[in-house]
Amino acid sequence: MSKAVKILGLLGHQVDYSLSPLLHNTAIDHLGLNYYYTIFNIASSEELEDVLNGMRAMGIAGFNVTIPYKERVIKYLDQLSPAASEIQAVNTILNQDGQLIGHNTDSYGFSEPLQTHEKLIKGGHVAIFGNGGAARAAIHALRSYFEPASIHIISRTVQRGEELKKDMLRQSTRITIDVHQQEDPETFELLKTCTLVVNATPLGTKKTGHSASSADAQTLIPDDMKLWTPQHIIYDLVYNPFYTPFLIQAREQGATVINGIGMLIAQASQSFKLWTGHDMPLFNVKHAIIKRLENNLI
Numbered sequence: 001m002s003k004a005v006k007i008l009g010l011l012g013h014q015v016d017y018s019l020s021p022l023l024h025n026t027a028i029d030h031l032g033l034n035y036y037y038t039i040f041n042i043a044s045s046e047e048l049e050d051v052l053n054g055m056r057a058m059g060i061a062g063f064n065v066t067i068p069y070k071e072r073v074i075k076y077l078d079q080l081s082p083a084a085s086e087i088q089a090v091n092t093i094l095n096q097d098g099q100l101i102g103h104n105t106d107s108y109g110f111s112e113p114l115q116t117h118e119k120l121i122k123g124g125h126v127a128i129f130g131n132g133g134a135a136r137a138a139i140h141a142l143r144s145y146f147e148p149a150s151i152h153i154i155s156r157t158v159q160r161g162e163e164l165k166k167d168m169l170r171q172s173t174r175i176t177i178d179v180h181q182q183e184d185p186e187t188f189e190l191l192k193t194c195t196l197v198v199n200a201t202p203l204g205t206k207k208t209g210h211s212a213s214s215a216d217a218q219t220l221i222p223d224d225m226k227l228w229t230p231q232h233i234i235y236d237l238v239y240n241p242f243y244t245p246f247l248i249q250a251r252e253q254g255a256t257v258i259n260g261i262g263m264l265i266a267q268a269s270q271s272f273k274l275w276t277g278h279d280m281p282l283f284n285v286k287h288a289i290i291k292r293l294e295n296n297l298i
């Protein structure tokens with residue numbers, strides 16, 4: 001008799017474009033594990049309580065959580081890891097004998113592709129577009145592993161940026177954090193002085209079908225603006241497409257560019273280890289993703 005398959009999945013809203021099923025199912029197949037990873041598109045945050053009670057009732061082994069539920073899911077969990085508690089955002093839920101434990105592997109995932117640039121970032125200035133869950137994880141990672149002199153949150157909703165700043169300074173005052181309005185001309189001048197500039201908004205994401213919108217074509221920096229030089233590191237957390245308009249623009253101006261694929265794989269590998277106890281076979285997973293991108297199927 002075959003054993004019941006353990007279910008893993010992604011909770012998000014209109015996230016059919018996600019590469020997470022490909023990542024995790026490739027690793028599962030390669031290791032011959034008895035798991036299956038799928039997508040659960042949740043219509044609204046009002047459904048979250050039922051979803052998580054369902055997770056307990058049906059013994060679903062684990063979830064990833066993505067846009068827009070990383071913060072809203074917290075109140076339905078039994079426990080948070082230290083990183084999730086500091087960041088106040090959860091991207092991984094582990095069902096441990098009916099106890100739902102929230103983790104955040106985005107902080108580790110964010111830091112992984114930056115390791116080779118550690119010396120440049122230490123003591124430099126960093127700017128982050130966005131004030132959501134990914135921005136929180138980025139600030140946590142920068143503070144924990146890279147020690148920049150200052151972090152500038154660039155926000156279209158300054159009030160939410162200020163809330164993020166307050167939350168982050170409550171955890172630690174070891175760092176200087178400022179908030180700036182995204183469209184303010186002075187913000188563009190400030191960006192020139194930053195060693196590392198991060199896009200932690202969904203701007204630039206290629207969506208398909210019903211979720212495609214005119215926002216896909218928007219860019220963070222006007223096309224005619226020349227802000228970047230070879231001294232800048234431009235990091236886009238968006239991974240679909242491989243090179244976003246933000247990265248193409250920066251690459252054309254000579255900056256070092258990093259896309260979201262490295263973070264995607266690094267955060268997934270830590271989630272996979274939490275759920276299954278196994279190391280993710282990174283070579284096979286990277287190969288599967290490159291193949292999918294080459295086939296232009298996302």
Ligand code: NAP
Pocket residue numbers: 066067068070106109129130131132133134135155156157160199200201202203205215218237238239260261263264265267
């Ligand atoms: P989130 O919590 O929903 O936050 C989204 C942020 O983007 C908010 O600050 C929001 O600003 C801002 N934003 C949304 N639309 C915008 C627009 N048109 N112009 C300017 N700002 C806009 O989402 P998240 O979890 O932080 O994720 C953000 C992005 O990072 C997503 O694209 C996600 O796919 C990506 N990400 C990638 C990885 C990876 O592994 N590569 C991991 C995590 C996240 P307001 O407050 O003004 O609404």
